[in-house]
Amino acid sequence: MNRPELVCPAGTPSAMRTAVDAGADAVYCGFQNATNARNFPGLNFTIPELEKSVAHAHAGDTKVLLAVNTFPPAGKVNLWKEAVDEGARIGVDAFIVADIGVADYIHKNHPEIRLHLSVQAAASTPEAIKFYCREFNVKRVVLPRILTVPEIKNMADEIPCEIETFIFGNHGLMVEGRCSLTNYITGLSTNMDGVCSPAADVQYIKDDAGNMTTKLGEFTIDCFSCDENAGYPTICKGRYLTPAHDGAYYAFEEPISLNLSTLLPDLMAAGVTALKIEGRQRSRAYVKSVVSAYRKAVDSIMAGGEPEISGLLALTEGQKETQGAFKSKTWR
Amino acid sequence: MSNLAEFKAAIGQDMTHTNPTPEISASSPHLARWMPPAPLFMLQPILRRIVKRVARENPDMFGRLGPHYKANFVIDPMNLPFVLLLRPDPDNLFLRAYRRRDLPDHDAKISGKFLDLLMLVDGDVDGDALFFARELTITGNTEAVVCLRNALDDVDGSIASDVANMFGPVGRTTLSALRRAKQRQTSN
């Protein structure tokens, strides 16, 4: 069994240093603009910050993967090209891309730098992935969270590139790169502006009894009673009243996080090359806890032991975890 | 004012309490009762010193605030008898204590237990996790709060330790006691 790469999130320089110190093999990050899918206020890297951070990561033998994984709207592609050129100049180890125009630009202008296909590209068939490999020399695909472990194994046998899968963190609607729920409500696109549920449109309203209502724009997403755990204010995690159902119910997905710690040996045996931790928007405390726990687990498996991970439940959304489609297509 | 008196005033502790290694029970919802309110006028110059020191040590953090550096944040340690008003404008820093009943005008309010807020400022606890567990409440301008959170989270090292160092050994001992209290709370 090959040793998998542990790919860890970094929303700030401090989070990146934390990930490197906690044992990340690679960190992924983005610039402070719409070119990446975590374009949150106050998050991400300026060019000078990335220069310093890459030097620090490389000194610790950690690779830096730059996410340029949103889709440029017509007429605005220069911002994406500039992000790529800066990343190349700074010396990142790979670009994570979703858009075929951006992939083509990198392939033609920076062929020496590895291309990883973002989960945002939603490539989930061998045919689609082979196309990206053939046309743009993609070296790794980040698989959408819709495949079971046996399906991933079959995929590994058929495609000519490495496979990266998510192992921990946010569990969305499984249509990465295609979700327009935020766009419908706020006018901003997760896929083009890089932000789901922009904070400027989010409101938390607490009543005297301690119940908390979360709203995105004019839409109420949920109302948590005072003794209920909360989730992110994303439409996909909302609880709605509809005539088709008695009482409020989670129409799409519930507040829950992915945690594949017990499936790690199966994923590694299935041919997964890289294990990805979600959470560039999370704190360095989260990065430290999750990266250290998974570092220990992967090392333990490589040494013939069992992956032992505990203590991460407090970090999960709604304080609940799932193995999602990796375990079964009917996880809800 | 002595270092001890200043530090205790800064954390809202009784000025006459002289035990330098206080045993603080974080699990008690009544920290406020354990720590009778210091007269607020004594707190204000200390808070000014604290915020200036933090700003001087971490000038880069202001960049992450974007347009919200002029926002007024109420920080509400729910188990203490006062709230803090913070305006992180590097040219006109403002940190001042108010009695809860005199809540000042603000753009956003962040409420939680004192020790949770302390750990949050220090990057020792994940804000989203506190939010999921309903230990942290945010109202008002969510974007401003996200910016402030990201600005503080990018500060390497410990802001709380920096502040404690301002008050010498007494500050450090008291901070250790607070951290032990938090650890006991977490492991219970």
Ligand code: SF4
């Ligand atoms: S609404 Fe949910 S599925 Fe859609 S982009 Fe946001 S987190 Fe992803």
